[in-house]
Amino acid sequence: MKRLGSLWRWTGRVVMALMACLLAGWTGLALWFQAGSPWRVPALLICAALGLAAVMAPWMLRWRGRIWLVAGAGLLATLGWWQTLAPSHDRIWADDVDRLTWAEVKGNRLIMHNVRNFEWRSETDYTPRWETREYDLDELVSGDLFLSYWMGPAIAHTLVSFGFADGRQLVFSLEIRKEQGESFSAIAGFFRQYEVVLIAADENDIIRVRTNARGETVRMYRLDMPPSALREALLGYLQEADDIRREPRFYNSLTSNCTTIVFDLARRIVPGLPLDYRLLLSGYFAEYAHDHNGLVPGHEFSELEAAGDITARALAFSGDPADFPAAIRVGVPFLVN
Structure with missing residues (x-):
């Protein structure tokens, strides 16, 4: 029994040390991404000292209570500071996320404001264009899921494109709202580093910039809706665009990203869709959609995946921008009415 009691005490101390290590790690990363100069280095040094002491505290019986008291006060102070961080629309934004899209719906008439239609020659050489466009909601005929692979096969950016009977496509993409000179970090995305923006765009802009300017692999899948x-x-x-426009919010790499918005909207239409690791590993999200009957039926997923790779067609296209959507869809399986 004595040995068992010692084992339980040792296990409890290890668990407490691991919890202290995790809390210290979170606090350190929060300070790293959010504390400005000249406070960042001193704050990190204090955090490291308190974190190390808290990790060792379970074995320092004489000082344990005092250490946890000081470390707990530091954690509470950090959490209080964390709650003061607020998202904003008032920053110096990068050109491609400078404007917020918004819409007017008048009966079946949809008027979209600030639709992005940039002409991209490279990531840094482009002609900005923000347009107002009108659509007839009665002419909405198709939906397509795009996955743009930018970091291996497991991670992709998710976009949804709505097609109208006149051949036009309207794409929605939830993205970080970068400030000028800012770049994306998935880790920073957990620590309120970025605001979120919903972009409405022309396919010749938002798909082509990924294939042609950024060198990403893009696959397209017809949705069965x-x-x-x-x-x-x-x-x-x-509605999501209007909500963001009225009240800015932070991007979160896990809970508020380009894939979770698609999943949340899908759940409104098909309640009960299960959570799945492929919501986090977004490169496999199309397979999740296929498993739950969300893609064009009658095809194995491997067939849809191969036929849906539009990268080469996008790179080869050199015609009228209005013809880009039709060109990249050649060979992609569609629904048969």
């Missing part, structure tokens, strides 16, 4: 569900999904994006 009736007109009523397509309309509900589109209106869901418009």
Whole structure:
């Protein structure tokens, strides 16, 4: 029994040390990404000292209570400071996320403001264009899921494109709202480093910049959705854009990203969709959609994946920008009405 008691005490101390290590790590990263000069280095040094002491505290019986008291006070101070961080629309934004899209719905008439339609020659050489466009919601005929692979096969950016009977496509993409000179870090995305923005764009802009300017692999999948569900999904994006416009919010790499918005909207249409690791490893999100009957039926996923790689067609395209959507869809399996 004495040995068992010692084992339990040792296990408890290890668990407490691990918890202290995790809390110290979170605090250190929060300070690293959010504490400005000249406070960052002193704050990190204090955090490291308190964190090390807290990790050792379970074995320092004489000082344990005092150490935890000081470390706990430091953690509470950090949490209080953390709550003061607030998102904003008032920053010096990068050109491609400078404007917030918004919409007017008048009956079946959709008026989209600030639709992005940049002409990209490279990531740094482009002609900015923000447009107002009109669509007939009764002419909404298709929805397509795009995955743009920028960090291996497991991680992709998720976009949804809505097609109209006149051949035009309207793409929605939830992205970080970068400030000028800022770049993306998935780790920073956990620590309120970025605001979020919902971009509405032309395919010749938002798909082509990824294939041609950034060198990403892009795959496209036709969604199996009736007109009523397509309309509900589109209106869901418009509501999301309006919510962001009225109240800025932070991007979060886990809970508020380009894939979670698609999943949340899908759950409105098909309640009960299960959580899945492929919501986090977004490069496999299309396979998740296929497993839950969300893609064009009658095909194995491997067939849809191979036929849906539009990268080469996008790179080869040199015609009228209005013809880009049709060109990249050659060979992609569609629904048969």
